[in-house]
Amino acid sequence: MVNLRSLLAFSVPFVGGNATAPAGSVSMAASPSPITDVECITTKGNFIVQVHHDWAPIGAPHFLNLVKDHFFTDIALYRAVPKFLVQFGISADPTKKHWHNELLRDDPHKNELKYGLKKYQISYAGSGKNSRSTHVFIAYEDLPGLGKSDWEGASFDF
Numbered sequence: 001m002v003n004l005r006s007l008l009a010f011s012v013p014f015v016g017g018n019a020t021a022p023a024g025s026v027s028m029a030a031s032p033s034p035i036t037d038v039e040c041i042t043t044k045g046n047f048i049v050q051v052h053h054d055w056a057p058i059g060a061p062h063f064l065n066l067v068k069d070h071f072f073t074d075i076a077l078y079r080a081v082p083k084f085l086v087q088f089g090i091s092a093d094p095t096k097k098h099w100h101n102e103l104l105r106d107d108p109h110k111n112e113l114k115y116g117l118k119k120y121q122i123s124y125a126g127s128g129k130n131s132r133s134t135h136v137f138i139a140y141e142d143l144p145g146l147g148k149s150d151w152e153g154a155s156f157d158f
Helices: 059-068 094-101
Strands: 010-016 035-042 045-052 079-081 085-088 121-124 136-139 154-157
Touching: 035 059, 045 059
Parallel strands: none
Antiparallel strands: 010 035, 035 045, 045 154, 079 085, 085 136, 121 136, 121 154
16 A cells, blocks of 8 residues: 655656556547546556546546546645645646636535545545645545535545
8 A cells, every 4th residue: 555645746648447448538428338447657666546437527527637637647745734634736837827716506415424434545625615636635644624624525546
C-alpha cells in the first residue's frame, strides 16, 4: 500500500480497467461500466482509484474528463493533514485553468453515506451547494463528519 503522507507529486496519465475502452482512454458512453479504474502514478508508488459511476453520476464523468485532459498530470498534493485527509486539484498547466471555473451540480445524495466517508474514499471538496470543480481529497481515516452534505459524498475509492 502506498503511504499517502509521503506522496510528493501526482500524475494520472491513463485510465484502464473499462471493458468498453482500450487502455489509455476514457469511455464516455451513455452507459459506462459501473466502475472505471484509474492508475495514479506518484513519486512514492502507484495506486488504482476505482471511480464508481453509480456513487457519483455527475462527479464521476467529470473526474474522468479531467483525467482524459491530463489535468492531474504532475500536480502536487498541497494539503496533507495527518489522520484527516490529503487534497489535490490545482493544475500547474495554464491551459487547464478553465476547469477551475466549471462548477458541478451536486450528485444525488446516497443513503449509504449517512455514516460519513470511509478510510481511503475520495470525494470532491466543496464549499456549498453546486460548488465542486477540480479539488478532491483522500480520507486518511474514517471521517464520520464528512460526506453528509449534498455537495459531499464518496465518488471513488481504492
